[in-house]
Amino acid sequence: MRFDVITLFPEMFSAIKDEGVIARGIKKSLLLINTWQLRDFSHNKHRNIDDAPYGGGAGMVMQVKPIRDCIGKIKQDNPKTKVIYLSPQGERLTHDLAKELSSLDSITLLCGRYEGVDERIIEHDVDREISIGDYVISGGELAAMVLIDAVSRQIPGVLGNQDSLDDSFANGLLDYPHYTRPEEVDGQVVPKILLSGHQANIEAWRQAQAIQNTQKKRKDLVKK
Numbered sequence: 292m293r294f295d296v297i298t299l300f301p302e303m304f305s306a307i308k309d310e311g312v313i314a315r316g317i318k319k320s321l322l323l324i325n326t327w328q329l330r331d332f333s334h335n336k337h338r339n340i341d342d343a344p345y346g347g348g349a350g351m352v353m354q355v356k357p358i359r360d361c362i363g364k365i366k367q368d369n370p371k372t373k374v375i376y377l378s379p380q381g382e383r384l385t386h387d388l389a390k391e392l393s394s395l396d397s398i399t400l401l402c403g404r405y406e407g408v409d410e411r412i413i414e415h416d417v418d419r420e421i422s423i424g425d426y427v428i429s430g431g432e433l434a435a436m437v438l439i440d441a442v443s444r445q446i447p448g449v450l451g452n453q454d455s456l457d458d459s460f461a462n463g464l465l466d467y468p469h470y471t472r473p474e475e476v477d478g479q480v481v482p483k484i485l486l487s488g489h490q491a492n493i494e495a496w497r498q499a500q501a502i503q504n505t506q507k508k509r510k511d512l513v514k515k
């Protein structure tokens with residue numbers, strides 16, 4: 292899958308491009324992340340891409356032309372890309388949405404700053420608005436990285452161990468509890484069943500724990 296990210300802070304994406312699961316997916320040629328510096332599409336010598344809002348008020352607004360030109364450039368060799376604007380006003384990013392997006396070949400992510408983008412971009416150039424939660428953060432970059440990570444994990448081969456697709460939400464439940472060495476720490480012991488070597492019993496215990504965990508922490512998921 293190819294991600295094109297439109298941002299004022301391309302260097303932030305080294306956080307996912309250089310380390311961990313995403314970096315490995317890039318090395319395996321399963322993922323490609325291109326960042327586009329929006330200022331390169333500015334129409335003035337100061338490389339500004341924002342201006343004061345019509346009607347007054349605090350904060351600046353990102354202008355139409357630089358964003359539209361940047362999307363146009365990306366679409367030149369990638370006409371079918373889906374353009375997503377990261378926005379607190381968008382539909383909520385969930386496991387199901389991440390899975391749905393993972394079937395696409397190409398996604399373009401528009402990261403807002405300041406008060407966000409001129410509404411005409413949302414009307415004319417954006418296919419979908421997606422939010423990472425009901426709170427406001429200072430820019431779309433962290434949200435874009437969350438989306439890239441959540442979507443990439445659903446692409447076959449990106450995770451070293453496909454079992455990790457049994458993580459929370461994959462089958463509607465939260466994950467079961469995990470333990471590692473040593474067997475006892477400060478009087479706390481590992482459940483005996485996990486030391487039994489009886490795989491069928493262990494699987495049954497894990498399933499029961501996942502249900503119990505979900506009932507305890509997320510009653511809304513149990514209802515679903």
Ligand SMILES: C[S@@+](CC[C@H](N)C(=O)[O-])C[C@H]1O[C@@H](n2cnc3c(N)ncnc32)[C@H](O)[C@@H]1O
Nearest residue numbers: 377378379403406407422423427428430431434
């Ligand atoms: C300070 S916010 C602008 C908020 C906007 N004025 C509003 O109230 O809807 C700047 C940028 O951060 C990003 N952003 C903020 N919160 C977000 C969220 N919950 N999910 C996704 N992106 C978010 C968006 O790209 C947004 O354009």
